Ligand SMILES: Nc1nc2c(ncn2[C@@H]2O[C@H](COP(=O)(O)OP(=O)(O)OP(=O)(O)O)[C@@H](O)[C@H]2O)c(=O)[nH]1
């Protein structure tokens with residue numbers, strides 16, 4: 001894995017072990033990493049030659065009875081950057097447990113969630129953004145998320161940030177040199193400093209923008225289907241999912257509770273929320289259901305307001321429209337029926353029966369799919385804060401005030417950027433990020 005982080009001078013930590021493959025396969029992989037790992041493997045696996053050659057597979061028998069392979073990495077290489085080994089055994093839970101127990105008896109301890117990746121970070125094999133990419137890759141639910149995670153993991157985002165940092169550090173050095181050694185280096189070349197900061201800002205702006213565009217791909221969209229009873233909400237949910245998920249009947253008031261289902265729209269995870277129809281009156285259960293409908297509508301990224309084309313827009317629909325607070329699209333349903341009439345001059349007419357209009361309905365979601373090297377939602381506000389600091393520094397340089405005042409803002413910008421790469425991340429933030437990992441990563 002390419003790394004943009006610097007190699008660490010930290011010593012290897014105490015040996016830890018955990019399975020790194022998912023349970024249930026024919027073969028399981030267990031990693032041990034840390035000081036003395038090779039010696040521990042020697043105690044539980046044989047035969048091994050006197051001199052172990054790294055990155056070569058050795059076949060042998062484990063102390064707990066199973067046979068399998070052992071591959072070794074020397075300190076400074078491998079995923080964690082520590083002395084480590086990966087051991088494969090047959091995938092039964094008993095064999096994996098047996099191997100872990102014998103490794104622990106020989107001096108290792110169980111790895112905590114995220115601890116291998118944390119070590120890779122501490123040893124400079126990955127920076128924080130890459131480590132988050134590892135995690136995003138494990139959690140990826142769509143192809144687009146997987147590709148975005150790979151960009152992060154491979155260091156694309158980190159490399160872009162390194163370019164920004166280069167410019168900021170260059171200007172900071174020039175500002176400080178012209179303050180401290182003005183006789184030797186002369187006055188600050190303000191136009192050149194401004195040019196460098198402009199470039200840094202352009203790069204950052206592009207990153208913030210791509211992060212904004214990738215947000216739906218990371219976080220998904222919540223879309224609520226709202227309308228009067230019988231408008232065709234549950235039918236539309238089923239048609240979009242191509243599955244019979246929600247109950248559909250000609251009886252108004254069929255859906256009593258909200259129902260959430262995930263749709264993969266060209267890589268954008270869309271959470272579709274079917275809701276109870278909204279109308280005056282109704283029994284207590286229906287009224288409770290309608291309260292949930294309002295909650296779902298208010299928490300959605302988008303509302304689809306469905307109107308039955310054979311009925312047209314009613315006063316109840318106007319009342320519904322008046323209550324909706326989120327971005328809304330008006331959808332005419334049942335377009336296949338001959339008495340379905342347009343409700344607006346240009347309404348989007350769909351039919352769950354024939355499939356008409358469904359492509360047009362999902363297109364805006366699919367259009368939000370992205371393949372850019374993009375930052376995570378966590379990074380967006382941090383990068384915007386860095387951008388503000390650089391903008392502030394640039395303004396200072398152009399004002400008739402001592403140029404070293406800009407240094408404060410440039411330092412602040414670098415601190416912010418370091419919160420993405422991990423260089424200046426606070427320990428509790430690092431802790432939060434790594435502890436959320438699953439065990440064995
Ligand atoms: N021909 C035709 N009938 C439809 C279409 N969509 C829904 N219907 C019919 O309209 C009736 C109501 O559909 P539902 O999907 O249950 O409507 P709903 O909005 O979920 O209704 P509630 O759950 O009661 O709020 C059912 O009889 C459906 O078969 C369509 O596109 N074409």
Ligand SMILES: [Mg+2]
Pocket residue numbers: 233234235246247248254255274275
């Ligand atoms: Mg329904």
